[in-house]
Amino acid sequence: MRHDHLITATQLSRDDIEAVLDRAAEIADDPPEREAVLGLLFFEPSTRTKMSFDAAMKRLGGTTVDMGSVDSSSVKKGETLADTVRVVEGYADALVLRHPSEGAAEMASRFVDVPLVNAGDGAGQHPSQTLLDLYTIRENAGLDDLTVGIVGDLKYGRTVHSLASALTNFDARQHFISPESLQLPRSVRFDLHQEGAQVREHTDLDGILPELDVLYVTRIQRERFPDENEYRQVAGQYRITPETLDAAKDDLVVMHPLPRVDEISSDVDDLPQATYFEQAHNGVPVRMALLDMLLENAEDGAGGVSS
Amino acid sequence: MSDHQLRVSKIRSGTVIDHVPGGQALRVLAILGIDGTGGETVSVAMNVPSDDMGAKDIVKVEDRELSQAEVDVISLIAPEATINIVREFDVVEKNRVVRPEEVHGVLQCPNANCITTEAEPVESEFTVLREGVRCVYCDTLLREDIAQYIQ
Numbered sequence: 283m284r285h286d287h288l289i290t291a292t293q294l295s296r297d298d299i300e301a302v303l304d305r306a307a308e309i310a311d312d313p314p315e316r317e318a319v320l321g322l323l324f325f326e327p328s329t330r331t332k333m334s335f336d337a338a339m340k341r342l343g344g345t346t347v348d349m350g351s352v353d354s355s356s357v358k359k360g361e362t363l364a365d366t367v368r369v370v371e372g373y374a375d376a377l378v379l380r381h382p383s384e385g386a387a388e389m390a391s392r393f394v395d396v397p398l399v400n401a402g403d404g405a406g407q408h409p410s411q412t413l414l415d416l417y418t419i420r421e422n423a424g425l426d427d428l429t430v431g432i433v434g435d436l437k438y439g440r441t442v443h444s445l446a447s448a449l450t451n452f453d454a455r456q457h458f459i460s461p462e463s464l465q466l467p468r469s470v471r472f473d474l475h476q477e478g479a480q481v482r483e484h485t486d487l488d489g490i491l492p493e494l495d496v497l498y499v500t501r502i503q504r505e506r507f508p509d510e511n512e513y514r515q516v517a518g519q520y521r522i523t524p525e526t527l528d529a530a531k532d533d534l535v536v537m538h539p540l541p542r543v544d545e546i547s548s549d550v551d552d553l554p555q556a557t558y559f560e561q562a563h564n565g566v567p568v569r570m571a572l573l574d575m576l577l578e579n580a581e582d583g584a585g586g587v588s589s
Numbered sequence: 590m591s592d593h594q595l596r597v598s599k600i601r602s603g604t605v606i607d608h609v610p611g612g613q614a615l616r617v618l619a620i621l622g623i624d625g626t627g628g629e630t631v632s633v634a635m636n637v638p639s640d641d642m643g644a645k646d647i648v649k650v651e652d653r654e655l656s657q658a659e660v661d662v663i664s665l666i667a668p669e670a671t672i673n674i675v676r677e678f679d680v681v682e683k684n685r686v687v688r689p690e691e692v693h694g695v696l697q698c699p700n701a702n703c704i705t706t707e708a709e710p711v712e713s714e715f716t717v718l719r720e721g722v723r724c725v726y727c728d729t730l731l732r733e734d735i736a737q738y739i740q
């Protein structure tokens with residue numbers, strides 16, 4: 283993989299993805315030494331993703347510096363993101379950015395020379411999540427001749443946008459299941475269409491469930507709905523229980539980017555289909571591989587040849 | 590004297606934008622920020638029969654020469670347009686618009702949550718597609734109402 287930054291899943295080719303997943307598969311046994319410093323810039327609370335990057339950098343033998351919460355930082359005093367990343371770049375060999383605005387990572391990457399990883403930009407993209415999702419799919423179902431159903435908030439779900447776009451690199455049929463108000467945004471449909479992806483949209487899960495190899499569940503947030511009743515009705519409609527899974531293939535892989543609220547009932551957790559905790563754990567080796575490759579690339583680039 | 594010259598009289602100096610798709614003249618004026626309150630002398634012919642285009646619009650603006658940024662945006666809604674610069678009744682320059690691959694700083698991103706709408710030191714940047722444009726930062730597509738988002 284030869285990229286300066288990881289901003290969006292659309293920048294990744296099949297070869298790029300497979301290179302990261304291959305490296306991730308072997309990295310736990312034989313971690314490379316990277317005495318690098320990773321800067322953690324989280325402008326939105328996301329304990330989980332931050333801890334995962336933190337653990338990944340430390341397991342590579344490096345360390346991290348953390349901007350801390352937005353409340354306590356200079357952002358509160360009105361500093362621009364462009365200034366913040368230019369300052370923190372001086373403290374770190376690579377940066378991880380989570381920001382509430384779409385396009386934040388793309389913009390930030392233009393102001394720094396160190397590798398920058400987009401860990402979520404508003405409703406935009408979350409490509410490192412996608413890499414660990416693909417790793418989990420590859421381990422459990424394989425990435426060929428695959429039927430994937432993605433259910434929940436497809437409009438604002440950045441993990442969904444990144445995953446859908448990355449899956450176009452593989453022989454995967456994609457089914458999108460959501461209430462009409464939360465269907466995929468026009469820009470994501472446009473990309474899928476451009477890639478000639480096999481895509482179908484549904485409002486109902488039952489009809490398509492028996493065909494799926496992978497069911498990727500995302501949270502539908504209360505605040506997306508004007509009233510409580512409508513929210514409850516929709517949330518209930520897509521709730522996954524052991525009974526829901528009766529209609530599915532026995533080896534269905536049930537995934538969720540976590541944290542969940544009650545989209546998947548807790549009595550699914552002990553079933554063999556439940557793969558979401560394994561998925562979360564995969565975040566560390568996949569991010570180790572990603573950071574290792576970006577840092578390696580930056581080191582090579584420092585010699586004068588940049589990609 | 591050709592048909593359209595009969596319909597819209599010659600101007601002394603300024604810009605004539607010809608071969609605008611029929612019905613798009615008011616959007617061209619919107620791109621130029623002309624709504625009549627600025628006092629410019631403007632003539633518009635709409636849906637003039639045209640051999641090449643079926644129907645076309647013509648916009649004449651007196652005492653104004655367009656900037657490249659304005660021409661770039663006009664090209665997005667009028668890809669066949671010709672821009673004639675007139676000085677002392679003579680056409681001194683006749684240019685076809687060229688659709689740029691990107692437009693910088695002329696359009697505002699319609700996504701209110703886009704980083705370019707915040708107080709960051711960047712201009713907006715759009716890739717020009719076959720149909721419409723796309724924000725380079727947040728990927729939002731802008732098609733029908735480009736004129737509404739001129740900065």
Ligand SMILES: [Zn+2]
Nearest residue numbers: 698703724727
């Ligand atoms: Zn934008």
